[in-house]
Amino acid sequence: MENMNITVKRSKRKTCEIRLLTQDELEVRVPLFYSNQMVEKLIDSKQRWIYKKREGMRPTLASLKYQLGGVMPIWQRPMTIMPSETSTSYLNFDNSTIQLRVGLTTEQELIKRELKGLLKEELKQYIEGKVIQFSEIMGVKYNQIRIKSIHSRWGSCSSKGNLNFALNLILVPQEIVDYVIIHELAHLRVMNHSKAFWKIVESYYPKYKEARKWLKANAQALEL
Numbered sequence: 758m759e760n761m762n763i764t765v766k767r768s769k770r771k772t773c774e775i776r777l778l779t780q781d782e783l784e785v786r787v788p789l790f791y792s793n794q795m796v797e798k799l800i801d802s803k804q805r806w807i808y809k810k811r812e813g814m815r816p817t818l819a820s821l822k823y824q825l826g827g828v829m830p831i832w833q834r835p836m837t838i839m840p841s842e843t844s845t846s847y848l849n850f851d852n853s854t855i856q857l858r859v860g861l862t863t864e865q866e867l868i869k870r871e872l873k874g875l876l877k878e879e880l881k882q883y884i885e886g887k888v889i890q891f892s893e894i895m896g897v898k899y900n901q902i903r904i905k906s907i908h909s910r911w912g913s914c915s916s917k918g919n920l921n922f923a924l925n926l927i928l929v930p931q932e933i934v935d936y937v938i939i940h941e942l943a944h945l946r947v948m949n950h951s952k953a954f955w956k957i958v959e960s961y962y963p964k965y966k967e968a969r970k971w972l973k974a975n976a977q978a979l980e981l
């Protein structure tokens with residue numbers, strides 16, 4: 758399975774058990790005699806179940822609070838908000854922390870402002886890289902890229918070729934963000950959502966229907 762960390766635990770047991778720990782962590786418990794090939798086969802036979810279960814494990818922001826110690830799923834990965842020990846704010850993916858230059862504050866507004874600034878930078882860097890890459894492949898020219906706190910949509914494209922993306926995309930899996938980028942770039946060729954438009958999207962992102970579905974299902978849970 759793509760994008761999955763799989764841990765295999767062999768022990769003196771007679772049955773197999775597959776557990777999905779998080780959206781991308783799978784634990785497989787098997788008897789000692791199980792070869793890697795057998796494990797692979799087992800996982801293959803459970804693909805449907807895993808997929809369904811994964812779908813159900815949407816990241817939830819219900820517990821989201823702008824406070825030190827709070828956890829935020831950046832790129833689908835739980836990251837803990839901490840006061841930065843240096844003079845800058847940064848994301849530390851090595852130890853899953855969000856280091857904020859806010860001191861030991863309890864002021865939620867201050868944390869929110871600093872956090873949003875930081876996430877904007879992170880998202881912009883990712884999107885810019887992808888826009889450069891995809892626009893070349895798709896043969897389109899764009900003007901400016903902006904990250905905005907918009908909630909009604911994931912992205913938009915103006916007739917002048919300006920691309921806007923919602924900050925909330927930082928809470929979305931990167932492969933789905935790629936769909937949003939390709940969608941907006943496709944608008945540089947066809948401005949509406951006609952059949953011709955979706956044909957272009959599909960040619961660069963064949964699984965666009967799944968991506969749309971995912972965004973629809975998760976839109977409300979993903980608000981910064």
Ligand SMILES: [Zn+2]
Pocket residue numbers: 940944950
């Ligand atoms: Zn559109």
